[in-house]
């Protein structure tokens with residue numbers, strides 16, 4: 234038994250009601266039901282309608298369940314890119330999507346800025362030949378985010394046919410996306426949805442679907458069981474091609490009910506208020522300073538601080554008080570800490586973290 238509160242940026246703290254939903258799932262033997270049964274189809278439909286409501290998704294978007302955001306990167310390239318993709322790179326996750334495109338034999342090009350920086354969209358030139366434009370709204374490795382107003386400027390810079398893909402893995406449902414200005418957004422559930430890992434959610438519009446169909450018509454392989462046409466044909470019947478992560482789809486449907494009851498607006502307001510508590514503290518600390526220099530590029534959901542004390546020492550001091558923050562990403566492991574500010578983190582928990590850090594570290 235542990236009472237530790239995880240402020241790590243994913244996996245992270247579970248949504249408070251998850252243990253209760255887990256027990257209900259066991260009591261109802263959710264792990265044993267057929268993924269072709271009416272009971273499963275109802276769970277699936279419940280999760281999709283919960284997502285549609287929370288994310289205010291327009292009718293020309295479909296919701297697909299995959300295994301992770303990594304898988305969505307691969308399927309996105311296979312299903313929507315014949316020759317070329319273009320990537321805005323400013324950290325490890327945006328870089329990884331770029332690499333995956335080349336590993337799959339496409340021409341991947343990029344516009345890159347330093348780790349920890351955001352983008353000045355006016356400076357970006359997008360090749361007219363790029364079929365997919367990839368951007369990470371919230372770069373979890375560095376804490377830099379892209380304001381929605383900047384995302385909305387991308388469409389006019391890209392070719393008319395280009396599909397705009399937005400990674401919102403560590404921010405959704407916080408950014409109020411304008412779905413008419415993009416073509417796809419995706420996330421996995423172990424970050425902002427407070428669930429165990431093993432489920433990716435892919436939102437994609439009719440333009441993405443048409444592109445996948447066009448590739449198929451040209452005789453190009455778009456993959457097998459998790460190709461867009463295969464996923465869609467099953468999704469229409471509230472199913473997946475394979476035996477899916479039924480337990481997690483069930484847990485997601487239950488957590489979405491609570492998030493919708495609370496309302497996405499209330500979640501967003503709370504996120505901003507908690508972010509302010511954390512940034513105000515880091516900004517005034519002797520030991521920490523805010524890693525992302527431009528205020529407009531500072532993520533509200535994954536907050537990164539440079540630390541004089543090694544990150545492992547910060548966590549060693551927090552451990553007796555049942556709290557853990559994330560270490561820095563990759564080569565920043567000891568020189569930065571990352572604090573997740575997700576819907577699962579209560580205001581009181583964030584206050585307690587800030588208070589303890591102040592007391593223990595200054």
Ligand SMILES: *Cc1c(COP(=O)(O)O)cnc(C)c1O
Pocket residue numbers: 243300301302303304326369371372373374400401402403421422433
């Ligand atoms: C965690 C993360 C991913 C990868 O998610 P997986 O579910 O592990 O595949 C992708 N993008 C961002 C921004 C992330 O934070």
